[in-house]
Amino acid sequence: MIYNVGVIGSNSQVATEVCLSLGDCKEINLTCFVRSQYSSFLFDLWDIKWEKINFEDHKDLISKINTFDIIIDFTYPSEDSIDILKTAKRISNSILSSMKPNSIYIYMSSIMAHGMSNHDISISYKLIPRTTYSYIKRNIENYNNKLGKIYNINVYNLRLGQIHGFLQSVTKGYKKKCFYNEKVYVYGEKDDLLNIAFVETVNRAVFKCIKKEINPGNYTIVEYPQLTFEQVESFYNKLFNGNMTFKYLSFNDRSNISFLSNIFNVLKPYREFLETYVLFKLPRLAKIVKGQYRQARVSTDFEPDLSNYSIEQHLIGKVPTEIINVNISFLDIFENLKVFIKNYNSKIESFHK
Amino acid sequence: MNYKIGIIGAGKIVEYQHIPVLKKMKNVNISWIYDINPHQVKKITNIYNIPFVQKEDLINEIRNLDICLIATPVNNREEYLKICAEFNVAVYCEKPFAISLNKHIEYCSWFKEYNLCVGFQRRNYCNIEILKEVIKSSQYGEIKNIKISQGGYNMKGVNSFVTNSSLYGGMIIESAIHLIDQIIYACNIEDVSIQKVSGILSDNLDYETKSEGLLYNRNQTIPIQMEFSILRNLIDGIEIEFDSVTIYVDIIPKNYVLVKCAKNKNFKLSIENENANNVNQSFYLFWQSFLNAINTKTANYTSASRSLATTKTVLSIYSKLIKNDI
Numbered sequence: 092m093i094y095n096v097g098v099i100g101s102n103s104q105v106a107t108e109v110c111l112s113l114g115d116c117k118e119i120n121l122t123c124f125v126r127s128q129y130s131s132f133l134f135d136l137w138d139i140k141w142e143k144i145n146f147e148d149h150k151d152l153i154s155k156i157n158t159f160d161i162i163i164d165f166t167y168p169s170e171d172s173i174d175i176l177k178t179a180k181r182i183s184n185s186i187l188s189s190m191k192p193n194s195i196y197i198y199m200s201s202i203m204a205h206g207m208s209n210h211d212i213s214i215s216y217k218l219i220p221r222t223t224y225s226y227i228k229r230n231i232e233n234y235n236n237k238l239g240k241i242y243n244i245n246v247y248n249l250r251l252g253q254i255h256g257f258l259q260s261v262t263k264g265y266k267k268k269c270f271y272n273e274k275v276y277v278y279g280e281k282d283d284l285l286n287i288a289f290v291e292t293v294n295r296a297v298f299k300c301i302k303k304e305i306n307p308g309n310y311t312i313v314e315y316p317q318l319t320f321e322q323v324e325s326f327y328n329k330l331f332n333g334n335m336t337f338k339y340l341s342f343n344d345r346s347n348i349s350f351l352s353n354i355f356n357v358l359k360p361y362r363e364f365l366e367t368y369v370l371f372k373l374p375r376l377a378k379i380v381k382g383q384y385r386q387a388r389v390s391t392d393f394e395p396d397l398s399n400y401s402i403e404q405h406l407i408g409k410v411p412t413e414i415i416n417v418n419i420s421f422l423d424i425f426e427n428l429k430v431f432i433k434n435y436n437s438k439i440e441s442f443h444k
Numbered sequence: 445m446n447y448k449i450g451i452i453g454a455g456k457i458v459e460y461q462h463i464p465v466l467k468k469m470k471n472v473n474i475s476w477i478y479d480i481n482p483h484q485v486k487k488i489t490n491i492y493n494i495p496f497v498q499k500e501d502l503i504n505e506i507r508n509l510d511i512c513l514i515a516t517p518v519n520n521r522e523e524y525l526k527i528c529a530e531f532n533v534a535v536y537c538e539k540p541f542a543i544s545l546n547k548h549i550e551y552c553s554w555f556k557e558y559n560l561c562v563g564f565q566r567r568n569y570c571n572i573e574i575l576k577e578v579i580k581s582s583q584y585g586e587i588k589n590i591k592i593s594q595g596g597y598n599m600k601g602v603n604s605f606v607t608n609s610s611l612y613g614g615m616i617i618e619s620a621i622h623l624i625d626q627i628i629y630a631c632n633i634e635d636v637s638i639q640k641v642s643g644i645l646s647d648n649l650d651y652e653t654k655s656e657g658l659l660y661n662r663n664q665t666i667p668i669q670m671e672f673s674i675l676r677n678l679i680d681g682i683e684i685e686f687d688s689v690t691i692y693v694d695i696i697p698k699n700y701v702l703v704k705c706a707k708n709k710n711f712k713l714s715i716e717n718e719n720a721n722n723v724n725q726s727f728y729l730f731w732q733s734f735l736n737a738i739n740t741k742t743a744n745y746t747s748a749s750r751s752l753a754t755t756k757t758v759l760s761i762y763s764k765l766i767k768n769d770i
Binding site (some may be wrong): 129130258260263270271313379435439444 | 446596
């Protein structure tokens with residue numbers, strides 16, 4: 092069976108890598124929707140069909156996407172944050188109302204839709220989203236589900252973890268870290284579970300939706316079983332022939348100072364006054380305070396001075412919602428990525444004049 | 445002295461960098477802003493409470509300025525430069541400065557040297573200053589070779605003059621030009637010759653280029669290889685090979701450079717300096733330096749006349765790329 096698949100928002104890093112893979116697939120008749128000629132360049136090089144799209148022209152939209160069995164939506168409006176939700180809902184409505192009944196709509200949401208704040212280290216579901224971004228994403232998911240019932244479309248909201256892949260900024264960052272043999276500071280321990288996914292996993296999850304191997308609904312896309320810091324470190328060092336190392340900080344290091352140290356820091360400017368007029372009168376307390384002060388200072392003396400380093404933010408912990416298990420081993424991801432990189436680079440070089 | 449500044453061009457660089465920095469400075473006052481796009485002007489005036497001017501009042505308003513910030517696409521700023529020159533108004537011009545070397549020289553001839561600057565703010569990065577000091581001191585010997593690269597996959601192109609060939613957009617001229625300028629500045633390069641270029645060009649927009657050339661300063665001739673791409677992720681930065689070590693400089697502002705010795709031993713080299721550790725600082729320091737040039741009537745590293753080699757490098761790459769494409 093050949094599936095007619097349309098990809099909207101096909102120029103993002105994730106979308107492009109997904110499209111390059113879908114474009115190679117014999118079961119898929121792929122069309123990438125772009126908003127400008129410039130954005131279509133890579134698709135031209137790869138001989139992937141593309142079309143311009145305008146969400147404001149509903150007639151044109153219907154004629155363009157009504158024939159598709161599956162629409163994959165990678166869009167996220169690039170506007171001021173107060174306008175994003177309104178625009179995103181308008182886009183969802185435009186798309187879903189233009190699709191043929193019983194077709195499939197796959198919306199690329201984010202793991203942040205679980206609702207954590209930007210400073211949270213552990214993944215968890217929050218009833219009330221803590222950030223604008225998570226609020227928007229969750230709202231769009233709910234709206235998509237609602238529209239899916241109205242227009243009789245099978246809606247899949249896929250909450251993507253941190254995506255790794257050859258065209259992804261994250262992987263570029265690791266390439267650099269491996270090249271420079273950098274130390275990368277992170278909160279957690281080497282065996283902590285990370286919430287990341289490689290593009291190949293996204294592709295396979297998309298296929299499961301296309302083939303209706305899973306029911307419509309909300310799913311999280313991360314590697315399954317979830318990867319650890321140690322595995323990611325080893326993966327990239329092997330892929331890029333480097334020697335980067337994760338340096339692990341405990342959650343307590345986030346403030347880097349204990350409660351007592353905080354108290355001492357506040358009182359520090361008054362130290363001499365307090366010593367003369369308070370502690371002189373209370374010699375036993377003076378000795379205890381001296382001991383506590385020295386201990387509090389030592390607790391920070393052995394930690395690295397992190398003012399010159401940036402700490403890489405990671406979301407760790409087990410995903411609290413349903414993950415799509417795509418049954419691919421980490422070794423296969425590694426081997427396939429190596430091949431992808433080699434083929435991609437060769438092809439790009441072949442176009443040089 | 446309190447400088448009156450007018451702004452022509454209300455794009456992202458003005459919205460996110462110039463205005464917040466200028467608002468922080470004590471000796472400047474933003475008099476007005478103008479842009480052909482009324483929505484963009486309205487957005488800026490709402491955010492920053494800056495008056496705007498209409499096109500018909502522009503010439504009169506320029507007359508009353510001390511400095512004009514011109515941040516329009518490169519091919520539609522000549523008329524503004526002419527007006528500013530006529531009224532002896534100093535100009536801070538965003539990069540790229542000109543679409544030909546002749547135009548670069550011509551624009552410079554309209555102004556006193558200290559009164560015209562080009563926005564190569566990244567010259568102010570800490571790590572570039574460290575590199576400059578290392579080269580000046582010759583502590584690692586002569587430079588044997590230079591490699592620079594910048595690449596990140598990015599095909600989002602709507603509503604951006606960067607992706608508009610009629611506005612002279614392009615990856616090198618709009619983005620990689622900073623990296624080219626930084627190495628030219630750090631090595632005190634006076635001239636350049638580009639010998640070999642290959643790449644992918646479409647609709648006069650560059651998507652990827654590899655080029656080789658020679659850089660000339662007073663002391664030596666240095667081979668250079670450059671690679672820029674929006675189709676692939678590359679390791680961004682500068683690699684300079686000396687007699688005994690190789691130095692790596694990151695594209696983002698840092699307070700150290702990485703020195704790799706033989707047998708893969710490496711260390712971070714930091715030299716105390718008062719340069720920029722982040723982008724905002726680089727804008728702030730660059731503005732301060734330009735104001736200093738105007739105040740002391742002395743050209744400095746901000747002056748447009750000190751970036752001819754950068755313009756020549758960029759345009760040489762493009763002219764060879766276009767020849768290959770025909």
